[in-house]
Amino acid sequence: MSSPATTHTNAPVDASSTRTASPASTPASPPPRKLIIDTDPGVDDAFAIALALETMSTEVEVLGLTTVFGNVRRDDATRNARTLVEMCALAGSWRREAGARLPVVDGARAPLAALDEDDRSGAGASTADDSAVLVADFVHGEDGFGGVRGAYETRPEESAVEHRAGREAADFIAEMCAKYPGEVTVLALAPLTNIALTFRRHPECSETMGELVVLGGAFEVNGNVNPAAEANILGDPEAADEVFGAFERTFVVGLDVTTRVRLSGAEIERLETVLRDADAVSPPRRCSNLLRAFLHDATQFYKAYHLRVADFDGIYVHDPTALLLALPHVRDAVFTFRRGAVRVALARDCARGAVFLDARRAWLFRNAWSDRPRVSVAMDVDVDAALRELRARLGV
Numbered sequence: 318m319s320s321p322a323t324t325h326t327n328a329p330v331d332a333s334s335t336r337t338a339s340p341a342s343t344p345a346s347p348p349p350r351k352l353i354i355d356t357d358p359g360v361d362d363a364f365a366i367a368l369a370l371e372t373m374s375t376e377v378e379v380l381g382l383t384t385v386f387g388n389v390r391r392d393d394a395t396r397n398a399r400t401l402v403e404m405c406a407l408a409g410s411w412r413r414e415a416g417a418r419l420p421v422v423d424g425a426r427a428p429l430a431a432l433d434e435d436d437r438s439g440a441g442a443s444t445a446d447d448s449a450v451l452v453a454d455f456v457h458g459e460d461g462f463g464g465v466r467g468a469y470e471t472r473p474e475e476s477a478v479e480h481r482a483g484r485e486a487a488d489f490i491a492e493m494c495a496k497y498p499g500e501v502t503v504l505a506l507a508p509l510t511n512i513a514l515t516f517r518r519h520p521e522c523s524e525t526m527g528e529l530v531v532l533g534g535a536f537e538v539n540g541n542v543n544p545a546a547e548a549n550i551l552g553d554p555e556a557a558d559e560v561f562g563a564f565e566r567t568f569v570v571g572l573d574v575t576t577r578v579r580l581s582g583a584e585i586e587r588l589e590t591v592l593r594d595a596d597a598v599s600p601p602r603r604c605s606n607l608l609r610a611f612l613h614d615a616t617q618f619y620k621a622y623h624l625r626v627a628d629f630d631g632i633y634v635h636d637p638t639a640l641l642l643a644l645p646h647v648r649d650a651v652f653t654f655r656r657g658a659v660r661v662a663l664a665r666d667c668a669r670g671a672v673f674l675d676a677r678r679a680w681l682f683r684n685a686w687s688d689r690p691r692v693s694v695a696m697d698v699d700v701d702a703a704l705r706e707l708r709a710r711l712g713v
């Protein structure tokens with residue numbers, strides 16, 4: 318087995334670490350991590366994508382975005398991903414060279430179980446009917462962007478997007494992992510259908526993929542769809558269970574951690590302030606004013622949902638928190654992990670989508686967790702350090 322870059326995962330948070338003192342990357346930073354973002358944008362996905370494309374050029378090189386159903390239907394996820402990339406290109410901060418285009422690759426329209434059913438009937442994954450897919454329009458608005466997509470959508474003469482219709486997300490992920498063995502981090506911000514299909518169709522990815530960061534699950538807290546389940550896992554429990562069984566270099570962050578990382582209503586309002594370069598807190602690079610204005614506007618609907626349901630003025634920043642796990646120097650300084658095999662409840666009962674981490678491992682008898690890879694689950698976070706990273710990049 319090749320040994321792609323792995324970092325230790327059980328580093329306790331050291332509050333005195335110099336790495337937590339500033340969000341800056343050091344001059345001796347390693348070359349940028351190659352990143353594929355698997356996404357269902359989604360307001361908080363939009364934050365993560367904007368931060369990755371606009372503020373992390375020395376830390377990550379985004380190879381492409383792959384889309385999947387989740388917060389919205391797959392076609393809306395693709396449209397939203399394209400909208401974001403065009404905006405980032407317009408703001409001038411993403412395109413490294415004139416004419417460069419970023420792949421946006423279509424993924425699954427429906428969960429594995431529905432795709433498998435279609436395969437049995439010969440319809441194939443790409444034609445899966447998504448009319449039965451439940452989307453979170455009550456959280457993210459009907460368009461996924463709080464109703465403001467139309468105001469920010471552009472049709473530039475020279476698109477910054479290479480839309481790869483007809484080729485699927487799983488194949489793109491495998492192709493990039495083969496091209497850069499051990500160097501690619503896949504950041505999965507949505508139901509895990511595309512990732513499960515990647516390991517099913519391209520089992521060599523368990524060798525060639527560098528790392529997988531998963532946003533999902535609620536390990537010691539309630540879910541956010543119901544007491545048992547978190548939305549990304551419940552979106553496709555079969556896929557999640559396959560993925561957690563497929564790949565050891567997996568880092569998972571769920572509601573235990575992400576609900577503790579919050580931007581306040583006042584910080585959201587500050588996104589609207591036009592900042593000059595002179596206002597920049599440097600480093601790191603700050604998000605462009607165009608994206609900050611978009612994020613401000615898109616977040617209003619999302620913020621109202623939090624006030625109504627979670628009873629606070631502000632938002633959870635789930636997806637951007639997961640993005641921080643893709644940066645090894647931040648991950649080791651900011652998060653505390655527990656390692657063990659993870660399984661997902663698959664029965665169609667009240668516990669469907671619940672996740673269970675075997676941190677103990679010493680059982681008298683074999684069980685469904687035996688022989689599964691031990692993944693790293695974030696159980697604690699230095700909230701101030703995580704927010705310092707995000708606030709500086711967002712300019713709030």
Ligand SMILES: [Ca+2]
Pocket residue numbers: 356357358359361362387388506507636
């Ligand atoms: Ca998402």
